Amino acid sequence: MSAKLYRVQAGPEGYLPPAAASMGVMLPEEGESLVEGRIVPEEEAMQKIAEKILAAQNPVFFPGPLILWAWKEGVAEKAKAVKELAESAGAKIIPMPDYRPKYPMINPAEEINPNHPNLTIWHNKIDVCVFVGVHCHYANVALKIIRGGTDCYTIALCGEAGHEDAMITLRDAGLVKIRELTEIVSQMKGGA
């Protein structure tokens, strides 16, 4: 497929899908986001995230170590905001406490690891997932595996520059943006 035509969409795309970056998908600039490989204004992406989560049968948040462990000041507050967002969206939470490639010992009902994320997705029949607080390199690996082997729709709320391999990614997703997203979700739910 031509790099220009490549879209980051729900799979299964097959064994070893290409890294979106290698197919020409660029990270968004400040104030922008990526939706299925296209650069869009951040507001549009936030609306789309809320729609996708609320329309899902079984949306699940995957908080990573940067959120689950109160390792520095400010984390507890952000963690609380993430939990409020998940609760307001009616989504479950399955943690990624570290990056050990536990296999085949992982209990997919209660945890996810970035090296075999498909096990947790399949086991719980997750149709939309939200990565938050996962270090970028592990998030990219996991997002690519999910796209390769499952039909799960992936969303990445990234505290840094975003993730090309997610179907929707929000960059610089700090406390303010998480709260803003919660507000959008609540409004959308109220209006439904």
Next chain:
Amino acid sequence: MSKSIFKISPGFADIMPAEYRELVEQGPYEKSVGFSDLGTFKELLEEHPLCAGCGLALSLRLILASLPNPVDTIIVGSTGCNSLAFPQVAVHNIHSLFGNQNAVASGLKRALKLRYPEKAKDVVVIAGDGATADIGLDMVMQSWFRRENITTIMLDNEAYANTGGQESGMSPEGTVLNMAPTGKKFPKISLPEIARESGCDYAAAVSPARPGRLEKMVRRSILVAREIGPTYLQVFCPCPTNYKFKPEETIERIKKREKDGTYQIREYISPAARELLTRLEEKTSDE
């Protein structure tokens, strides 16, 4: 690192798997625990996919319980049966390419010294006999020649066990395995002597049949590497699957080999290391 960062964010304790809650509440981090306390704290390795009766699994469990400071320990492993257990180990660990473990550990230790000049970070290589005495012997010996401050622990199961049973340099002469049907043609490599002659300040051989000595030797090998120079510890881990004995006979087999002298417990300590250990062990007994 400090244990203070092992705090679960408020509101997430209920969704964290029990393993993590137990590690936070009952883990061995910043506690003075050892093998005799097993059963009273959450171990760093509780589940693994290794075979029943695996001497290596038992040794690994005892080694992890003996680490003097697991919070500031990084383990470097290599390909082998033990690498199947490491994904379950709750200590920072790196899996290197087969045989590269001591080169990776050297770079890591140097980087940690630069990054944390005020803090002792223990870099401990734990690898099998194939990675240590055969494929990685070049990297292992060069790290000793360079006097890197790293500990090398060999889990010696005397075979390439997870690839069907080939002989390794550590298999005794005459050993017949599935993939060595005519018997090994040369003797077991005497790596503790090679370690000593290559500049290790501490070189020892032990087995999990003597957990007290094993614990002492693990601690000594790490403390000497931290302060003085390279160290080597060889741990006998018989393999029931490839040597075809019953899983419950592992310890008995070790004792038999120790008794007939084909696996000798030994310990070499350089004068500088002895001075350090005397000082540290006197301090511990005073406390």
